[in-house]
Amino acid sequence: RKEVEQDPGPFNVPEGATVAFNCTYxxxxxxxxxxxxxxxxKEPKLLMSVYSSGNEDGRFTAQLNRAxxxxxxxxxxxxxxxxxxxxxxxxxxxxxxxxxxxxFGTGTRLAVRP
Amino acid sequence: DTEVTQTPKHLVMGMTNKKSLKCEQHxxxxxxxxxxxxxxxxxxxxxxxxxxxxxxxxxxxxxxSPECPNSSLLNLHLHALQPEDSALYLCASSQETGKGQPQxxxxxxxxxxx
Numbered sequence: 001r002k003e004v005e006q007d008p009g010p011f012n013v014p015e016g017a018t019v020a021f022n023c024t025y026x027x028x029x030x031x032x033x034x035x036x037x038x039x040x041x042k043e044p045k046l047l048m049s050v051y052s053s054g055n056e057d058g059r060f061t062a063q064l065n066r067a068x069x070x071x072x073x074x075x076x077x078x079x080x081x082x083x084x085x086x087x088x089x090x091x092x093x094x095x096x097x098x099x100x101x102x103x104f105g106t107g108t109r110l111a112v113r114p
Numbered sequence: 115d116t117e118v119t120q121t122p123k124h125l126v127m128g129m130t131n132k133k134s135l136k137c138e139q140h141x142x143x144x145x146x147x148x149x150x151x152x153x154x155x156x157x158x159x160x161x162x163x164x165x166x167x168x169x170x171x172x173x174x175x176x177x178x179s180p181e182c183p184n185s186s187l188l189n190l191h192l193h194a195l196q197p198e199d200s201a202l203y204l205c206a207s208s209q210e211t212g213k214g215q216p217q218x219x220x221x222x223x224x225x226x227x228x
Contacts (some may be wrong), residue, residue, distance in 0.1 A: 043222050044157065044219050046218065099162030100211045102157075103159075106156055
């Protein structure tokens with residue numbers, strides 16, 4: 001089983017649509033969670049951190065369910081510029097003296113059409 | 115613009131060459147990372163430096179040799195690489211390790227091995 005699993009998509013949606021991405025992770029010791037977006041041939045860029053209480057940043061809402069080991073991202077009112085690959089990322093801290101280990105899901109590709 | 119700067123942007127080298135990739139950040143971050151990303155795959159962690167000390171080596175072959183001369187700089191020395199090492203090499207930094215903070219990526223060095 002992969003450590004972080006995502007539906008690879010592609011999700012092909014019209015402008016203005018609402019789209020939801022899901023992600024599950026297998027390591028119950030995971031401590032922090034993020035969504036990154038990556039455009040073609042570019043670096044990953046942090047979209048938002050994800051908290052158990054849920055958090056919102058404009059049109060983007062992220063949710064974490066630690067009991068189910070499940071993370072979600074909701075994008076409302078999709079824009080053409082939202083077209084990208086969305087990476088679910090989980091951080092495990094192995095212990096003091098060590099470093100953070102980010103594990104990336106394979107990414108979900110979103111294509112927003114006019 | 116990314117606050118993590120990587121040079122060169124592109125590198126083509128033969129299997130017998132020696133070259134170095136450079137990464138610099140001036141955000142005062144004390145953790146720095148090297149990742150390797152193959153096409154259509156997520157980034158994979160290679161090395162973690164925490165307070166200028168190597169804290170994680172993800173069983174990377176010795177033909178890759180990291181170096182952290184100071185808290186702002188991270189190098190990756192390359193020697194006798196194989197064609198399968200062709201990939202995008204990403205540097206990232208975070209404030210510290212163990213605090214669940216997000217990592218910020220440079221725009222990468224696209225490496226081709228002939």
